[in-house]
Amino acid sequence: MVVWALLADAVPLYPLYALLFTATGLSVAEISALFAIWSAVAVLTEVPSGALADRFSRRSCLAAAGFLQAAAYTAWVLMPGFPGFALGFVLWGFGGSLASGAKEALLYDGLAAAGAQEHYARVAGRVAAMELVAQIPVAAAATWLFSAGGFGLVGWVSVGTCAAAGVVAAALPEPPRYGGDEDIGYLATLRSGVAEVFxxxxxxxxxxxxxxxxxxxxxxxxxxxxxxxxxxxxxxxxxxxxxxxxxxxxxxxxxxxxxxxxxxxxxxxxxxxxxxxxxxxxxxxxxxxxxxxxxxxxxxxxxxxxxxxxxxxxxxxxxxxxxxxxxxxxxxxxxxxxxxxxxxxxxxxxxxxxxxxxxxxxxxx
The missing domain is CATH 1.20.1250 (Growth Hormone; Chain: A;)
Structure with missing residues (x-):
């Protein structure tokens, strides 16, 4: 999980994508519209994607998040312009929602299956720390990659790191659920999860x-x-x-x-x-x-x-x-x-x- 966190955040496009938009000729209004699309997708898919992870597979959702983000940056590189950027944000937004919830569930239940759930805070802290550590080499890498090959090279390397994160996620063990019937349908899973909150x-x-x-x-x-x-x-x-x-x-x-x-x-x-x-x-x-x-x-x-x-x-x-x-x-x-x-x-x-x-x-x- 720590390796996954490092790859998932080692994305050289992060410090540069706003510059990519302006270099492509997008206006301030168009850039704001892209961020609005990103936020709207995240809000609309956050809870439904959590139920997907509970009903089917947390590991698959975490892996899909990496591949969707890789697909998003592929769209940005191949279709630079508002439609391509908007498609990328839709894919990225949905991918981020798939990872949210699935990551914590996979980690906690994995520790619980090993009888080590009391160590969740320590291990989750390491994962969160690795997500921040990734920002340090990424800043230097982004500068070097941009100098060597412009936004295209930065974009393709970002595609590679996200896909690698997806591969690592797919290799994580997924423990069985406990404490309830796992064979209920998707809508029942969604209702049960929301009801538990309240x-x-x-x-x-x-x-x-x-x-x-x-x-x-x-x-x-x-x-x-x-x-x-x-x-x-x-x-x-x-x-x-x-x-x-x-x-x-x-x-x-x-x-x-x-x-x-x-x-x-x-x-x-x-x-x-x-x-x-x-x-x-x-x-x-x-x-x-x-x-x-x-x-x-x-x-x-x-x-x-x-x-x-x-x-x-x-x-x-x-x-x-x-x-x-x-x-x-x-x-x-x-x-x-x-x-x-x-x-x-x-x-x-x-x-x-x-x-x-x-x-x-x-x-x-």
């Missing part, structure tokens, strides 16, 4: 906590803007944000330790981390990147711990569906994070972090 004691509240926390990760999109506003030259921004990535990586890797904290301890940890973000924003100095790194490390540790609490409360037969319901909540709440930034920049996100930290102990009861 009817099973404690599941809905923890799912809400997981959704809000994951949506808060939208702040990652603004780290380059934050550093740039502090006077860092544009060419140095990728290097300047590296400590933040390393901080998040360390925090995710320590998610297993954070899982041992009581629910109020997780709230305190997130509150303290958010205080570092507030200090950085107030200082408005390049050195503030260290404080942001501390914030991001604490936040990622809490995110892993809350995900572990959610998985512990879900029945195996509905694990991917329930996790996807939380993912849908994340997709919706993320729009709130974007609105908070538009309204007041990082200061409003600090307020959001404080509110979430205060709500955690009650939601995790």
């Amino acid at each position: 009817r099973s004691p404690g599941v809905g509240a923890v799912a809400a906590a997981a959704a809000l926390l994951a949506a808060f990760d939208a702040i990652e999109e603004y780290f380059p803007l934050l550093v740039s506003d502090w006077g860092v030259a544009a060419a140095a921004v990728p290097l300047a944000t590296l400590p933040i990535v390393l901080g998040g990586t360390a925090g995710a890797a320590l998610g297993g330790a954070a899982r041992l904290l009581p629910r109020w301890g997780l709230g305190v940890l997130l509150g303290v981390a958010t205080a570092f973000l507030a200090v950085a924003a107030e200082a408005a100095h390049p050195a503030g990147v260290i404080a942001v790194a501390v914030f991001y490390g604490g936040y990622r540790a809490v995110l892993v711990a809350v995900d572990a609490r959610l998985q512990e409360r879900i029945a195996s037969r509905s694990r991917a569906t329930v996790t996807s319901v939380a993912g849908l909540g994340t997709e919706i709440a993320t729009f709130g994070a974007y609105a908070a930034w538009a309204a007041g920049g990082v200061s409003w996100l600090v307020v959001a972090g404080v509110v979430i930290a205060a709500a955690l102990p009650r939601l995790l009861r």
Whole structure:
């Protein structure tokens, strides 16, 4: 699973695809329309794809996610233009939904089959850390590949890494479900998973906590803007944000330790981390990147711990569906994070972090 995470995020197109769109001649409105298509597909397919994983195969869904993303970038390379880009975002959006929920279910039930489910937070933290680590070599690789062969070479290498992730996912062992009848139909599986969120004691509240926390990760999109506003030259921004990535990586890797904290301890940890973000924003100095790194490390540790609490409360037969319901909540709440930034920049996100930290102990009861 760790190898899968590295390949799935080692995509050199990530830091360049917005430039690909502009180089192709797309307008700002057309680029915004592409992102809207991507978001709409993710919202519409999030929960149905989770039920697919529960009814049929989590491993197959995770593998299909890689192959669909590879197909998306193939469309971008072969059909550069709005129709090709839109098709790519439809494929990528659906692929991302297939992975959401299936990844957590496959990992948790795999550990449970080995009698090691208590190690989920530690292992999931390693997987999350690897997803962040992949960003470091990808930035350098993207620069070199673009210099050597332009967007075409970057695109084909991205196709290869996504397809490789699909191959690795297809080789993962898939344990049997437990705790219910696995032979019910797709619609019954979907209804059962959604019902568990609202009817099973404690599941809905923890799912809400997981959704809000994951949506808060939208702040990652603004780290380059934050550093740039502090006077860092544009060419140095990728290097300047590296400590933040390393901080998040360390925090995710320590998610297993954070899982041992009581629910109020997780709230305190997130509150303290958010205080570092507030200090950085107030200082408005390049050195503030260290404080942001501390914030991001604490936040990622809490995110892993809350995900572990959610998985512990879900029945195996509905694990991917329930996790996807939380993912849908994340997709919706993320729009709130974007609105908070538009309204007041990082200061409003600090307020959001404080509110979430205060709500955690009650939601995790």
